[in-house]
Amino acid sequence: MKKIATLVLVSVLGGIITLSAYKLFLEKDNINPTTQANTSLSAFPVSNFSNSGFIPENTVDFTSAAEKTVHTVVHVKNTTTGNSGQMTFEDLFYGRSSQRPQIGTGSGVIISPDGYIITNNHVISGSSSLLITLNDNSTYEAKIIGTDDKTDIALLKIEAGDDLPYTTFGDSDQAKIGEWVLAVGNPFNLTSTVTAGIISAKSRDLTGGRNTQSFIQTDAAVNPGNSGGALVNSNGDLIGINTAISSQTGSYIGYSFAVPSNIARKVVEDIMEYGNVQNGILGVTGGALNSGFAERLSVNETEGFYIDSVDENSGAYEAGLETGDIIIKIDRVKISKFSDLTGYLSTKRPDDVVHVSYLRNGNLKEVPVTLVRNQTYTIPQLGIVKNASKEELKKYNTSNGVKISVLGESYSKYLRANGVQEGDIVTSINNIKVANVDDVQEIIRNKPVSEPLRIELINSRGEMERYNFN
Incomplete structure (x- = not known):
């Protein structure tokens, strides 16, 4: 009887120990996180699925x-x-x-x-x-x-005497959103600093609606001093030149922007070959579509570039593009917004041929378009000037000059009050005669910052006027 009692006691104690061990070591691992009101969410994965296939960040080798x-x-x-x-x-x-x-x-x-x-x-x-x-x-x-x-x-x-290590250009058009990138530069005067991130967006415009830029956006940390540094892919190919950050403090808060390598390379090649940048233009004006714009225009598309007008002296006009056409692709590049269009055309030169895919009345068409030389230039103090025809010069009784196409906002009230209007002819800038927009661009580019801008023009009454802008 005593032996039986001992066996029962040992069995009870064994059961208690086993149950306690299960409660202590096993059951707590199966608790549903949603019942743990005081548990930090950061300690748990955001998915209920197994993460056995998850590839940690440190497996991406940037060395x-x-x-x-x-x-x-x-x-x-x-x-x-x-x-x-x-x-x-x-x-x-x-x-x-x-x-x-x-x-x-x-x-x-x-x-x-x-x-x-x-x-x-x-x-x-x-x-x-x-x-x-x-x-x-x-x-x-x-x-x-x-x-x-x-x-x-x-x-x-620089003249170093010996061959220097150099970075080769990559194809920024082939860079993908979500692709890993490195930003290399000298922030805060620290040399050779490397940070990593992904491409967050492409064709990003920071000009407040003027649509003159097309940046690669990344979340790789970039700070003052990084400007001009390299944005490279995991192969070490140069896909961008780090240029700007979005910040209210002057330091990095999560977004940085780089000039795409295809644009940077084209600018460098133009400078080396021609001495200035050769801009080829399509010859259309308009705007990017969205749901509100599409509704006002009574079109079904919500992406693409809507053509509002076509310049008669352009390749687009010669190719048959018309008001109301919607450009959806140029060559292999999808056009969803204006900066897609301007970004790709920034890699092209006059006389280059691009293939434009567009919609007309719901039908998809494609035409080759020969780009022409840019015939407009923006003078901040005056506005947009463009090359003048022989007839326009004859009308103003002058042999040279460029035409004021649009008066700028800064001084338009003052200029209009003095009789200046669209169509008037600018004949010289800083006492140098101008014959086309290339002359205007060259004069302003070489003007010292401290030197005032002196513009001579002929108004619609045939009167010669001079204006000084500091």
């Missing part, structure tokens, strides 16, 4: 791309001379302005073994001297080969 790129990204030191915020007693006594050297820094990317470097125009703007520091801490003076304000791209050259 090869980083190694290829860090030696090709340089530090750019821009020295300018400007008015100092602090004035000395002597400055006050003699009534002079205090000129002090001012230092700005940024990044650049070596794109050839003989020392050509691409950077942002705003990094080197106004420079009196430029110093380039390589990743091995060697320093060289740089000269400016050419710049383009529109795309914010500049080309520099």
